[in-house]
Amino acid sequence: MTKPKVLISDALSPAAVQIFKDRGIEVDFQPALGKDKDKLAEIIGDYDGLAIRSATKVTAKILANARKLKVVGRAGIGVDNVEIPAATAKGVIVMNTPFGNSITTAEHAITLMLALAREIPAADASTQAGKWEKNRFMGVEITGKTLGVIGCGNIGSIVADRALGLKMKVVAFDPFLSPERARDIGVEKVELDDLFKRADFITLHTPLTDKTRNIIDADAIAGMKKGVRIINCARGGLVDEQALADALNTKQVAGAAFDVFVEEPATGNVLFGHPNVICTPHLGASTTEAQENVALQVAEQMSDYLLTGAITNALNFPSITAEEAPKLKPFVELAEKLGSFAGQLTETGISKVTITYEGQVAEMKIKALTSAALSGLLRPMLGDVNVVSAPVVAKERGMVVDEVVRAAQSDYESLITVTVFTERQERSVSGTVYADGHPRLVDIKGIRVDAEFGKSMIYVTNEDRPGFIGKFASLLGDAGVNIATFNLGRHSQGGDAIALVEVDGSVPENVLAKVQALPQVRQAKALTF
Numbered sequence: 001m002t003k004p005k006v007l008i009s010d011a012l013s014p015a016a017v018q019i020f021k022d023r024g025i026e027v028d029f030q031p032a033l034g035k036d037k038d039k040l041a042e043i044i045g046d047y048d049g050l051a052i053r054s055a056t057k058v059t060a061k062i063l064a065n066a067r068k069l070k071v072v073g074r075a076g077i078g079v080d081n082v083e084i085p086a087a088t089a090k091g092v093i094v095m096n097t098p099f100g101n102s103i104t105t106a107e108h109a110i111t112l113m114l115a116l117a118r119e120i121p122a123a124d125a126s127t128q129a130g131k132w133e134k135n136r137f138m139g140v141e142i143t144g145k146t147l148g149v150i151g152c153g154n155i156g157s158i159v160a161d162r163a164l165g166l167k168m169k170v171v172a173f174d175p176f177l178s179p180e181r182a183r184d185i186g187v188e189k190v191e192l193d194d195l196f197k198r199a200d201f202i203t204l205h206t207p208l209t210d211k212t213r214n215i216i217d218a219d220a221i222a223g224m225k226k227g228v229r230i231i232n233c234a235r236g237g238l239v240d241e242q243a244l245a246d247a248l249n250t251k252q253v254a255g256a257a258f259d260v261f262v263e264e265p266a267t268g269n270v271l272f273g274h275p276n277v278i279c280t281p282h283l284g285a286s287t288t289e290a291q292e293n294v295a296l297q298v299a300e301q302m303s304d305y306l307l308t309g310a311i312t313n314a315l316n317f318p319s320i321t322a323e324e325a326p327k328l329k330p331f332v333e334l335a336e337k338l339g340s341f342a343g344q345l346t347e348t349g350i351s352k353v354t355i356t357y358e359g360q361v362a363e364m365k366i367k368a369l370t371s372a373a374l375s376g377l378l379r380p381m382l383g384d385v386n387v388v389s390a391p392v393v394a395k396e397r398g399m400v401v402d403e404v405v406r407a408a409q410s411d412y413e414s415l416i417t418v419t420v421f422t423e424r425q426e427r428s429v430s431g432t433v434y435a436d437g438h439p440r441l442v443d444i445k446g447i448r449v450d451a452e453f454g455k456s457m458i459y460v461t462n463e464d465r466p467g468f469i470g471k472f473a474s475l476l477g478d479a480g481v482n483i484a485t486f487n488l489g490r491h492s493q494g495g496d497a498i499a500l501v502e503v504d505g506s507v508p509e510n511v512l513a514k515v516q517a518l519p520q521v522r523q524a525k526a527l528t529f
């Protein structure tokens with residue numbers, strides 16, 4: 001196997017380079033490349049993995065050139081610099097490290113809150129300028145004050161914990177925060193209007209979504225306590241910057257501390273220059289500890305995926321642990337081959353696919369198996385589809401996908417059945433994995449068989465009549481097509497029968513036409529796996 005190759009295009013800790021090397025992965029560390037999108041587009045085609053922070057923008061245009069790319073790893077939390085739908089459509093896994101920088105970012109929010117309360121940056125600048133303006137700087141205590149936390153997930157709840165330690169009262173608005181969790185972490189769950197009315201300090205910790213964009217706008221600010229102070233260490237765009245600047249001018253807002261901006265890098269911004277505004281250049285995650293954590297974690301996760309297929313913290317695919325990956329692998333292969341078998345036999349539009357998991361396989365990660373079956377099914381028709389992109393492609397094409405899970409009902413410990421519905425017919429194929437780890441076909445359209453998936457196969461449906469097998473075999477022999485394995489099955493004596501023959505090399509079209517012309521043959525197809 002050739003070594004996978006990874007590009008690091010942002011300033012990750014060098015710890016990541018070492019992990020990739022130790023795991024036997026070739027790595028190019030180009031920490032400034034993320035800013036040069038043309039160069040990135042030019043070279044991305046050489047890499048299996050791309051490790052980034054926030055400077056690299058993984059756009060559809062970059063992805064279009066990413067011929068070999070399998071995984072994008074974000075050393076950090078927010079993935080708004082990655083076009084995930086485009087990555088998914090291209091079959092690229094996007095993973096992040098959801099916890100590695102949470103403490104550091106929460107500490108940055110607390111730091112900014114305290115700095116705001118005592119106007120530390122302005123007092124520092126004035127003192128170092130030799131002014132000694134003791135009477136200019138009059139701060140506020142935070143003890144006993146109310147902190148409003150908008151978004152109480154990983155970082156928000158750490159901020160709440162630290163603020164409680166500083167003897168603040170904490171109210172939180174987060175539609176997904178359960179009352180039990182709120183109680184456990186010692187915060188009062190409130191509605192947003194209530195938070196605005198009560199908070200002396202407000203800190204934001206949500207992702208930027210259609211619901212959270214401008215969650216603090218002019219109306220929201222009008223509903224706040226006069227003299228409120230606002231901290232944003234989450235994402236630019238959560239606060240309407242112009243509305244905030246206006247409110248700073250009228251003193252409705254007494255101060256604001258921002259680490260993130262609508263446009264980054266923020267080299268000019270409407271907030272710059274206002275009194276009691278503190279700005280940092282997206283430093284939330286910038287501590288030695290956090291950068292080491294996220295770099296190590298992303299490198300391990302990407303290596304696991306590239307080398308073993310284990311998937312952790314993916315945003316566009318279910319997680320598969322390192323323990324699950326080897327057990328799942330033969331079933332992924334089985335699901336993909338069953339899908340491929342059904343796909344190669346299907347000539348008209350598919351309206352629905354049902355995938356049934358029976359026995360032990362029903363306990364596994366069936367989402368991953370379904371994706372594999374869909375990719376096998378769609379690839380003969382659409383070409384460039386893989387397990388990551390297949391569910392999206394199926395949905396775009398209006399295909400209904402049903403998953404059925406049930407206890408073992410057959411002789412097999414595990415059985416997967418793929419049933420494809422078209423306008424004209426319904427066709428099922430079933431398979432299992434034997435102890436040798438090889439997938440086997442065990443049922444085609446209700447007819448029992450026992451066949452491995454060969455590289456090149458001929459599938460024939462015929463009437464069960466004497467003489468057919470002899471004629472079929474001599475026809476192949478006369479044409480110089482060597483038979484590797486020969487499998488037969490039938491419904492009943494004289495009824496529908498199946499022949500599934502593995503041959504060496506590809507099946508010439510004229511040979512297939514001759515097979516099709518044999519008197520008992522209903523259908524003859526060349527299949528490849």
Ligand SMILES: NC(=O)C1=CN([C@@H]2O[C@H](COP(=O)(O)OP(=O)(O)OC[C@H]3O[C@@H](n4cnc5c(N)ncnc54)[C@H](O)[C@@H]3O)[C@@H](O)[C@H]2O)C=CC1
Binds near residue numbers: 105
């Ligand atoms: N400044 C920096 O360098 C860093 C910024 N971040 C950003 O911090 C933010 C929070 O990160 P985490 O706490 O790890 O995320 P998280 O996913 O653990 O928490 C986000 C919380 O926001 C809540 N939420 C979602 N929609 C909401 C809405 N409409 N109103 C109120 N709450 C809502 C969710 O329920 C969740 O509890 C993210 O935007 C992340 O990108 C993270 C790390 C570093």
Ligand SMILES: O=C(O)CCC(=O)C(=O)O
Binds near residue numbers: 075079283286
């Ligand atoms: O990598 C960084 O410095 C930014 C961190 C961040 O914003 C995130 O993890 O969401």
